[in-house]
Amino acid sequence: MASFRERCIHSRQGGRLASTTTADIDELVAGLKDRPRVVLHFHGGLIDDTLGFATAERLTPVYEAAGADPVFFVWSSGLLETLRGNLPQILNESVFRTLLNRVTRYATGTVFRQPGQRALGVVATPSPRAVAAELAQVRAGQEPYARLTAPPDVPPLSEAEQKQIAAELSADTELAERTREIVNSVVPPAQVHPTEPVAAAREVIGGRAAAATLMSPDVVADLAARAGTGERALVSTALVVRKTVRVVAAVVGRFRQRNDHGLYPTVVEEILREFYLANAGAAIWGAMKRQTADTFTAAGDEVRAGRYFLDRFAELLASGTRPQVTVVGHSAGAVFISNLLDDLARRRAEDDDPLPADFRLRDVVLLAPACTVAQLAPVVRRQAELFDRFRMFTMTDAAEQADHLVPFLYPRSLLYFISGVLERGPAQRSVVTPIAGMQHWYLDPAATGPESDDLRGFLRADPARTVWSPGDVGPGLRAGARSHVAFDDDPQVLASVAAMLAD
Known part of the structure; x- marks a missing residue:
C-alpha cells in the first residue's frame, strides 16, 4: 500500500513540478494498473503546501476505505496568508474607515431615499455621527444596515448628484487629512531634510506624521505625484474625491442591477475594488487560477505536473486498465477540475493522443466550488462526452452569510468576497x-444569461446534483459543513462522497 506522500503530485508556480519528479509520477501511475476505482483530489487554494500534504494524509484512509486509490494534487497559492494578513489591517486603517463612513452616507441617501426626496434635486444623507453609530455595530458582531430593504427600482446616480457629492467631499477636512497621511508615508527622500526627516515631511506635505496604508501602489503613487511642494503646500484631494464618487456610483449601480451583497458588505467590496485591489488578494487569486490552467499546457521541454500525469494516465487507460475515475475539487480545486476537463476534451479531439475515445469520468464532485458560473457552464454542457454524474456540495445562503471571512469586519464568506472583489472581467x-x-446566485432571478441559465437548468434537472449544507436528503446527499474550509473535513460530506464511490 502506497504512503500518502507517494500519492501526491506536488506542483509550484506555473504548474511546474516541485518536490515530485517525473519518476514519482511514473511509479504512481504504474501503481494504478488494474485498480477498480481512482480518485483525483484537488484541494482548495487557501492552503499552503504543508496543509495540502496534511489533507492528503487525512483523506487517504477515507478514500481507501471506500475502495478507491487516491491521487492528490498538492499546490499552494498564498491567498489565505494574504487575506488573513492584509484584510484586517486594511479594514482598520483610518483612511478606510473614513471612506467607509462617507460612501455609506451617500449610498444610504441615494439607494434608500424616501419617495419624493429625489425630486428635491439633492442627496439627503444621514449625519456622519449617525452613520458612525451604525457602523460601530460591527464591533458587536452585528451587520450595519442589515434591516434596510432597497426599493424595487433604484435610479442611477445622476450627474448633478455626483457633482453635489464631489463638492461636499472636496470640503471634507477629515478626508483631506487622511489623504495627507498617505502621502506623508511616501514622501520622496529628496524632499526630506536628512537631519530632520519627520519635521521636513510635515513641512513638505502638511498635516500629521505619516501613516502607512495598504492602498494599491498605483493609487498611492498617483496621490504622491499630485502632492504639492513648498513649505506650506497642501495635498490635493481631487483624486480621492473622484474615486470616492465612483465608489458611491458603483454601490448604487449594484443595487440597481440586483447583484449587491447588502449595503455594508457591498460598500466594503467597492472601496476595496477601487482603492485596495492589489493588496486585497486579487493578483494572487488571478495567479492561482492561471497556475491551475498552466499545469496542463505544453511548454517545450519544461514538464508541467498536470499534463505529465494525464499523459501517463492516458497511456495506462489505453493499455486496458479502465478504472472508474472520480474527481473531487474543494473551493479553487473546482477551477483545477474545470481546466482538467478542458484538457480531456482537447485530448479526445487529437488523433495521436493515447486517451481512449470512449473514456469518461465516473463522477465530478465539487465542494464549495469557487469557480465562476461562466467557467462551470461550458463544463456541464459537455457532460455527455466527459462524465457520468455531477454533484456539488455547498452551503445554503444563510450559512454562507454566517461564515464571516473577517469576523466583525466583513460579514460574508470567502465566496462572497471572491464574487464581489477578486474576480476580473474580460478586460481584466x-x-x-x-x-x-x-446559492445566492442560484436563487437570484436577476442572474440571467446563457451561462447562468444553462448551469441553473443543469443543476435543477436532477435534484441529486446539488447538496445544500447543512442538509440531509439521504445516502450520498448529506452535508453538515457550515464554513467554507470545512467541506473536506466534514464527516457527513466525506460519508456522502464515500457512498458515491461505493455506488
Whole structure:
C-alpha cells in the first residue's frame, strides 16, 4: 500500500513540478494498473503546501476505505496568508474607515431615499455621527444596515448628484487629512531634510506624521505625484474625491442591477475594488487560477505536473486498465477540475493522443466550488462526452452569510468576497461575478444569461446534483459543513462522497 506522500503530485508556480519528479509520477501511475476505482483530489487554494500534504494524509484512509486509490494534487497559492494578513489591517486603517463612513452616507441617501426626496434635486444623507453609530455595530458582531430593504427600482446616480457629492467631499477636512497621511508615508527622500526627516515631511506635505496604508501602489503613487511642494503646500484631494464618487456610483449601480451583497458588505467590496485591489488578494487569486490552467499546457521541454500525469494516465487507460475515475475539487480545486476537463476534451479531439475515445469520468464532485458560473457552464454542457454524474456540495445562503471571512469586519464568506472583489472581467478589470458555489446566485432571478441559465437548468434537472449544507436528503446527499474550509473535513460530506464511490 502506497504512503500518502507517494500519492501526491506536488506542483509550484506555473504548474511546474516541485518536490515530485517525473519518476514519482511514473511509479504512481504504474501503481494504478488494474485498480477498480481512482480518485483525483484537488484541494482548495487557501492552503499552503504543508496543509495540502496534511489533507492528503487525512483523506487517504477515507478514500481507501471506500475502495478507491487516491491521487492528490498538492499546490499552494498564498491567498489565505494574504487575506488573513492584509484584510484586517486594511479594514482598520483610518483612511478606510473614513471612506467607509462617507460612501455609506451617500449610498444610504441615494439607494434608500424616501419617495419624493429625489425630486428635491439633492442627496439627503444621514449625519456622519449617525452613520458612525451604525457602523460601530460591527464591533458587536452585528451587520450595519442589515434591516434596510432597497426599493424595487433604484435610479442611477445622476450627474448633478455626483457633482453635489464631489463638492461636499472636496470640503471634507477629515478626508483631506487622511489623504495627507498617505502621502506623508511616501514622501520622496529628496524632499526630506536628512537631519530632520519627520519635521521636513510635515513641512513638505502638511498635516500629521505619516501613516502607512495598504492602498494599491498605483493609487498611492498617483496621490504622491499630485502632492504639492513648498513649505506650506497642501495635498490635493481631487483624486480621492473622484474615486470616492465612483465608489458611491458603483454601490448604487449594484443595487440597481440586483447583484449587491447588502449595503455594508457591498460598500466594503467597492472601496476595496477601487482603492485596495492589489493588496486585497486579487493578483494572487488571478495567479492561482492561471497556475491551475498552466499545469496542463505544453511548454517545450519544461514538464508541467498536470499534463505529465494525464499523459501517463492516458497511456495506462489505453493499455486496458479502465478504472472508474472520480474527481473531487474543494473551493479553487473546482477551477483545477474545470481546466482538467478542458484538457480531456482537447485530448479526445487529437488523433495521436493515447486517451481512449470512449473514456469518461465516473463522477465530478465539487465542494464549495469557487469557480465562476461562466467557467462551470461550458463544463456541464459537455457532460455527455466527459462524465457520468455531477454533484456539488455547498452551503445554503444563510450559512454562507454566517461564515464571516473577517469576523466583525466583513460579514460574508470567502465566496462572497471572491464574487464581489477578486474576480476580473474580460478586460481584466475587477467586476462582480456570479460564483457557481453560491446559492445566492442560484436563487437570484436577476442572474440571467446563457451561462447562468444553462448551469441553473443543469443543476435543477436532477435534484441529486446539488447538496445544500447543512442538509440531509439521504445516502450520498448529506452535508453538515457550515464554513467554507470545512467541506473536506466534514464527516457527513466525506460519508456522502464515500457512498458515491461505493455506488
